Amino acid sequence: xxxxxxxxxxxxxxxxxxxxxxxxxxxxxxxxxxxxxxxxxxxxxxxxxxxxxxxxxxxxxxxxxxxxxxxxxxxxxxxxxxxxxxxxxxxxxxxxxxxxxxxxxxxxxxxxxxxxxxxxxxxxxxxxxxxxxxxxxxxxxxxxxxxxxxxxxxxxxxxxxxxxxxxxxxxxxxxxxxxxxxxxxx
Numbered sequence: 274x275x276x277x278x279x280x281x282x283x284x285x286x287x288x289x290x291x292x293x294x295x296x297x298x299x300x301x302x303x304x305x306x307x308x309x310x311x312x313x314x315x316x317x318x319x320x321x322x323x324x325x326x327x328x329x330x331x332x333x334x335x336x337x338x339x340x341x342x343x344x345x346x347x348x349x350x351x352x353x354x355x356x357x358x359x360x361x362x363x364x365x366x367x368x369x370x371x372x373x374x375x376x377x378x379x380x381x382x383x384x385x386x387x388x389x390x391x392x393x394x395x396x397x398x399x400x401x402x403x404x405x406x407x408x409x410x411x412x413x414x415x416x417x418x419x420x421x422x423x424x425x426x427x428x429x430x431x432x433x434x435x436x437x438x439x440x441x442x443x444x445x446x447x448x449x450x451x452x453x454x455x456x457x458x459x
Contacts, residue, residue, distance in 0.1 A: 282380075283376045285377045287381045290377065291381075306327060308327050309324070309325075317345070317352055317353055319343065319345040319352070319355045319356065321341055321342070321343045322342045323339050325339035343356035344356050344362060345357070360397065360412075360413070363448070364394075364395050366444045367444045368393050370443060370444035371442050372389055372391055374439075374441055374442050375420075375422070376389070377438075378438055379434050384424050385424060385425040385426075387424060388422070388423045389420065389423075390420070390421045392418075392419045393417065394417045395413040395415070395417075396415045422434070
């Protein structure tokens with residue numbers, strides 16, 4: 274039985290993903306995507322970001338619904354704690370991207386997942402953010418991702434799933450490599 278014809282069901286349509294990869298290899302210009310988000314300040318440190326469309330496959334794409342992500346800061350920062358902090362959303366994005374990759378790689382390799390749980394921690398000194406010490410960076414000093422995976426596979430196969438997911442994760446790449454960010458005011 275080939276990897277794609279396995280009875281494993283992790284909820285990932287690997288045939289469609291591999292078909293899309295083949296199509297995009299033949300038309301690389303269609304693989305150029307622009308992800309979009311629009312944020313609006315509510316009050317204090319509380320804001321709401323809406324995500325509803327993106328550019329890909331050579332044209333603007335619309336989602337069936339608009340997604341909203343709110344961010345705020347906790348009361349210990351003299352804020353109102355209406356939502357997670359932006360850095361917690363970054364950890365959530367990393368967790369979601371790596372976990373989706375694990376499911377896709379497991380499906381492709383014929384490995385049945387029973388459960389996947391990620392716990393993430395990011396270390397940061399807020400002295401940089403507060404401007405108290407300009408030598409301290411504003412971002413994370415370290416991020417730890419710990420997985421607890423129950424799968425019908427050996428420990429080595431599970432470690433290989435996580436490694437492949439990490440290798441292909443867009444968010445892992447964004448966090449671990451420099452990205453040009455251009456900020457303008459209109």
